[in-house]
Amino acid sequence: MVHVVLFSSLTSCNMASDPKQAKLDGDCRLGISEDPVLDRFLCWCKKAGIKLSSKVFMTKHGTVSDYGMLAKEDIEEGEEIFSIPRTALLSQETTAIHALLEKEKDSLKSQSGWVPLLLALMFEYNKTDSYWNPYLSMWPDFIVIDQPMFWTKEEREALLRGTGITEAVEKDLQNIEKEYNDIILPFIQTHSDLFDPEKHMLELYKSLVAFVMAYSFQEPIDDDDDDDDNDDDSTDKESTLPMMVPVADILNHVANHNANLEYEVDCLKMISIRKIHRGEEVFNTYGDLANWQLLHMYGFAEPYPSNRNDTVDVLMTTIYKAALQAANSDTERSILRDKWDLLCHLDIASNDGAFVFGCSGSLTEEELYTTLKVLCMSEEHFKEFKENKGWEEAEDSDEEVMAMSLSNEGIPKLSFPFKQLLWNTIVLSVQLYSSDIKEDMQLIQNMGKNVKLSRREQWALYVRYGQKVILSNLLQMTQPH
Numbered sequence: 001m002v003h004v005v006l007f008s009s010l011t012s013c014n015m016a017s018d019p020k021q022a023k024l025d026g027d028c029r030l031g032i033s034e035d036p037v038l039d040r041f042l043c044w045c046k047k048a049g050i051k052l053s054s055k056v057f058m059t060k061h062g063t064v065s066d067y068g069m070l071a072k073e074d075i076e077e078g079e080e081i082f083s084i085p086r087t088a089l090l091s092q093e094t095t096a097i098h099a100l101l102e103k104e105k106d107s108l109k110s111q112s113g114w115v116p117l118l119l120a121l122m123f124e125y126n127k128t129d130s131y132w133n134p135y136l137s138m139w140p141d142f143i144v145i146d147q148p149m150f151w152t153k154e155e156r157e158a159l160l161r162g163t164g165i166t167e168a169v170e171k172d173l174q175n176i177e178k179e180y181n182d183i184i185l186p187f188i189q190t191h192s193d194l195f196d197p198e199k200h201m202l203e204l205y206k207s208l209v210a211f212v213m214a215y216s217f218q219e220p221i222d223d224d225d226d227d228d229d230n231d232d233d234s235t236d237k238e239s240t241l242p243m244m245v246p247v248a249d250i251l252n253h254v255a256n257h258n259a260n261l262e263y264e265v266d267c268l269k270m271i272s273i274r275k276i277h278r279g280e281e282v283f284n285t286y287g288d289l290a291n292w293q294l295l296h297m298y299g300f301a302e303p304y305p306s307n308r309n310d311t312v313d314v315l316m317t318t319i320y321k322a323a324l325q326a327a328n329s330d331t332e333r334s335i336l337r338d339k340w341d342l343l344c345h346l347d348i349a350s351n352d353g354a355f356v357f358g359c360s361g362s363l364t365e366e367e368l369y370t371t372l373k374v375l376c377m378s379e380e381h382f383k384e385f386k387e388n389k390g391w392e393e394a395e396d397s398d399e400e401v402m403a404m405s406l407s408n409e410g411i412p413k414l415s416f417p418f419k420q421l422l423w424n425t426i427v428l429s430v431q432l433y434s435s436d437i438k439e440d441m442q443l444i445q446n447m448g449k450n451v452k453l454s455r456r457e458q459w460a461l462y463v464r465y466g467q468k469v470i471l472s473n474l475l476q477m478t479q480p481h
């Protein structure tokens, strides 16, 4: 059962554009705070129809990071903590320039799919009388998050080499610049009555991208709806539009979260998924994210070992490299090249893909199992495999068997050639980092004692160490006797 505890209805709200003025209009607020910017936002929330349980409050004090939400009374499992009507969501459909964005939609298509929302944010942010002003004013200039894209290249190399983040950031930076020059700049120059090209610079755009990366939401696609549509592929949605969800985006994340966002027809609701005690922070989940993904997109990582979703990516090309290194002749190397090309052709492996390992084994077991099997198979078997373009109905293509074989229980029981290849692959992967596991372990153990680290160094350490622990366990499991 859902218990709803709402603020009693208060007097009408004067949306003062001066934050200090809002303090005087305390009656209209959806809660009380000592922060005039937050007060003004709370006032806006009430007017926008957002309902907040009287058992919680928003604050910058006592949270894991800046704004967050704390419980001032115990909250039972299944209680509604707040609800947001869909009209209070900021997206390309609710911005004042939605008609223009719709008209120009073909020229605004981009790889990220974020361009219309980013333009909406740019427009609303600079419009002093924007309906969304009290919301967006919470993050002046959007300079809030310290994602690695804002670190120097040298820092990224020194702290994050081997983690997968440096490559992801390089791609992001290239895409941001390309989208800005190819799509955003021509658009704002054409619409100079709405946008000031002097104000809308690449640097602001980069901060906005970072903001959308860390604060926007994407409604999950309902698989049941797809099933109901059964055969009609034309109705299949690839993804939903990104949007800003005021109040929900105040919540911080931990893997062991205590609340979940539910998407209903008219509104979005944050519901507690277990008892939250008075004084505890209300935590949402941003997804089952590994520490490297949290640092890349949100600029933080969970302290080791609290992130149960932690994973490490092993580059697919590393397994190929390991197989080539173990080959004894040009003929063997040439067969391996054929095998690799076929795996890529069949979309089982790729030159920029990765095998993912979590705390209990492989999370990409189908790809890994097939790759191990093909790379280790005899020339005759490979000929057959090639002629069939894969296995039609091989006994061990069964998903459960593969998952079992590549779990932490299964890996030590793999055949010798599989284990040997996996071991060689992990040895090469470990070498990609700029520090070894012992150094990182000592840093973790001495943090707060004789070791003082900056925030960036700390986050990077949690990412590296978590990954190295998974790799080191894999080394033990695959150790050739």
Ligand SMILES: C[S@@+](CC[C@H](N)C(=O)[O-])C[C@H]1O[C@@H](n2cnc3c(N)ncnc32)[C@H](O)[C@@H]1O
Pocket (backbone or CB within 6 Å): 064, 065, 066, 067, 068, 144, 145, 146, 214, 215, 249, 250, 251, 252, 253, 254, 297, 298, 299, 300, 301
């Ligand atoms: C959706 S916002 C949450 C609200 C944010 N704390 C604020 O003050 O605006 C996401 C950002 O909050 C911070 N954050 C969220 N969870 C965190 C955590 N467990 N530890 C440290 N920072 C966190 C990160 O900076 C992240 O990019």
